[in-house]
Ligand SMILES: Nc1ncnc2c1ncn2[C@@H]1O[C@H](COP(=O)(O)OP(=O)(O)OP(=O)(O)O)[C@@H](O)[C@H]1O
Ligand SMILES: Nc1ncnc2c1ncn2[C@@H]1O[C@H](COP(=O)(O)OP(=O)(O)OP(=O)(O)O)[C@@H](O)[C@H]1O
Ligand SMILES: O=C(O)CCCC[C@@H]1SC[C@@H]2NC(=O)N[C@@H]21
Ligand SMILES: [Mg+2]
């Protein structure tokens with residue numbers, strides 16, 4: 001696969017940086033301290049699904065670079081270096097790969113109905129790919145044993161399942177409103 | 185009755201978007217004019233409760249401002265359309281009113297007839313032209329029979345015939361009062377009264393001809 | 406020289422956005438008028454090569470249309486800004502021209518002076534008002550020294566003083582020709598010539614006073 | 627867009643961004659190599675405090691930033707104290723706190739624009755700079771679309787469902803992105 005960017009991709013990637021930011025501002029819910037349930041992942045999932053693998057990953061990467069350099073655009077208005085060295089740093093890294101995997105799955109299953117292929121993508125990319133580095137980093141950075149951390153992380157499955165359903169509905173909505181918007 | 189503001193201020197952070205505005209609007213139609221950032225939209229949003237005053241009091245037909253009494257139209261109709269088809273979108277405004285299906289249908293048809301979109305009843309909203317989308321937005325507000333209709337720059341994106349059509353439709357609705365925020369002084373001149381804001385202050389109000397003339401005089405060099 | 410179209414058509418899917426337009430624009434300034442969807446923007450986009458004709462031929466100063474000869478300004482200033490500060494944004498237009506840093510600085514300063522934004526050189530673009538943003542967009546186009554300047558509804562989102570300022574700046578640039586697409590007939594009247602499109606057809610062209618009068622007459626009932 | 631930067635003219639403010647980042651990395655590495663005892667952990671906290679003072683921050687700022695991390699400390703400390711032992715629990719929570727405070731200090735003493743500049747210089751790509759510029763602008767653009775949609779929903783008196791509003795946000799934003807692309811092309815931008 002060639003990682004080429006056309007002129008049209010630039011503002012589309014940029015607008016997703018804006019969309020992920022807007023979703024991160026939806027008030028986050030703290031079930032477990034420090035790692036919130038956040039609408040941000042909805043933006044990450046749709047970045048992969050709408051922009052495709054490498055463009056989606058690039059949108060998430062830029063979003064995180066802007067957060068890293070000091071814009072308060074992460075969940076509940078966090079930002080800066082410490083957000084990445086803090087316990088949620090692993091999820092943030094997982095987001096980049098997650099968007100990529102989602103795009104890849106949808107690209108590799110062109111014959112499948114978009115609702116189905118995106119659900120598979122969202123589970124593999126939006127959950128599995130995000131949770132693995134997320135859990136590893138929580139465990140490592142906080143010096144906690146892996147198994148209880150992984151078990152604790154299961155609470156997010158509820159929220160993330162809801163977000164997958166939302167993401168599929170939004171994706172279908174964009175398609176029915178104007179299918180050209182999904183063309184890359 | 186009518187619309188009455190007493191010492192109303194609205195502050196954002198440190199600055200005042202409106203400062204101590206006292207005003208009574210009694211005319212059937214009023215235009216709100218002023219330069220960018222002068223407080224026009226803030227004023228309009230006060231009238232249907234989208235914005236709460238920081239100080240002072242407002243009454244609309246003797247009641248607190250509310251989305252029940254006041255319908256609101258924005259300049260970008262894309263932001264207001266929520267349902268896939270024209271009929272559904274107008275009907276959406278009646279949700280939660282516990283109407284029988286035939287009552288909904290009747291009201292929607294009446295509103296669509298008013299704005300002249302009856303033939304497009306089953307059309308997909310995405311296929312409408314920009315003028316048609318704005319008419320649809322008006323129908324969506326009108327179907328709730330608001331006593332006050334507020335439009336914030338309803339014609340900025342439209343051409344001459346569409347502007348004329350929207351202007352006519354706005355004036356023809358059965359709302360008791362009409363408030364139009366606009367930069368288009370021709371549209372403003374179609375209203376009986378006009379109010380001129382400047383830097384959050386009420387600068388002048390009165391018959392629209394006079395206010396517009398004063399406004400023009402200020403910026404003609 | 407000037408701008409010359411011969412039998413130009415542009416088709417989208419099944420429909421024609423412009424059909425067999427033949428036209429020569431020689432005046433220093435030309436307004437393009439017509440209702441929503443009549444083909445105005447399509448025409449404007451042809452002139453700097455954003456849109457290729459389906460049939461026919463176009464020449465601008467004897468050459469094929471290109472972004473090199475023609476600068477373009479849109480109505481939404483937010484979507485024309487790409488860099489964080491005023492200076493950088495204008496300088497961005499010069500990238501790829503392999504200029505020495507001092508040449509870039511000189512050109513940018515000259516363009517900023519032209520539109521009256523020199524004092525804001527280091528300001529963050531996000532802090533500008535909508536009128537200032539539109540002036541910045543003009544500077545971004547102007548800095549490339551286009552021989553033709555095209556503006557597609559440059560003042561729709563602006564208030565009266567800003568509209569006047571932008572109108573003045575557009576006419577004062579050193580471009581050899583100026584083409585302004587607009588619904589604002591006062592703005593159109595500031596141009597020497599006007600062209601009226603309707604349903605993709607060239608309906609009338611000539612001195613702007615005459616064309617505007619005919620346009621108004623059609624929609625006055 | 628507001629940023630986390632706190633203006634100032636201290637020596638730390640004046641250091642180039644890359645120096646601060648390198649220094650931070652070096653300090654964090656050094657701590658991971660030092661013996662893991664409470665003295666070393668406390669030293670990291672003292673170092674952070676001293677650096678805050680050098681940067682011209684009031685002790686209050688130091689305490690406020692520490693307070694923001696309070697839950698984190700509880701989360702780290704409690705399980706470790708139970709699962710491992712008291713000393714390890716304390717060491718880990720204090721050393722992490724010290725590290726995070728120093729990272730925070732780099733962020734609040736460095737202008738966002740300077741950091742962006744650094745990133746651009748590291749990548750040496752004009753196209754990357756374009757992408758960053760467009761993205762910063764897009765945050766404001768999407769923000770105004772989003773507030774417009776929320777307002778319109780409220781103004782109608784009947785709140786559209788979250789899914790509808792969300793879909794609308796994506797549809798309108800993506801349409802604007804295409805307008806943006808057009809404006810770039812018109813400016814003669816080639817990538
Ligand atoms: N939500 C907000 N937060 C902060 N400031 C605001 C907000 N809304 C409006 N303002 C400020 O209040 C002032 C008045 O704004 P308002 O939108 O009422 O102006 P306006 O007259 O409608 O302008 P325009 O013609 O550009 O629409 C402006 O200075 C604006 O920046
Ligand atoms: N990219 C496109 N794909 C399909 N149809 C298009 C496209 N661009 C324009 N059209 C159609 O071509 C016709 C002319 O459009 P154009 O944008 O030139 O009109 P306009 O005169 O600029 O209208 P407005 O005043 O609303 O800006 C319209 O019917 C429009 O729907
Ligand atoms: O600090 C941040 O911005 C990142 C927060 C990460 C939260 C994670 S992502 C996966 C899981 N699902 C959620 O809703 N929250 C956590
Ligand atoms: Mg306004």
Ligand SMILES: [Mg+2]
Nearest residue numbers: 445446447557
């Ligand atoms: Mg147009």
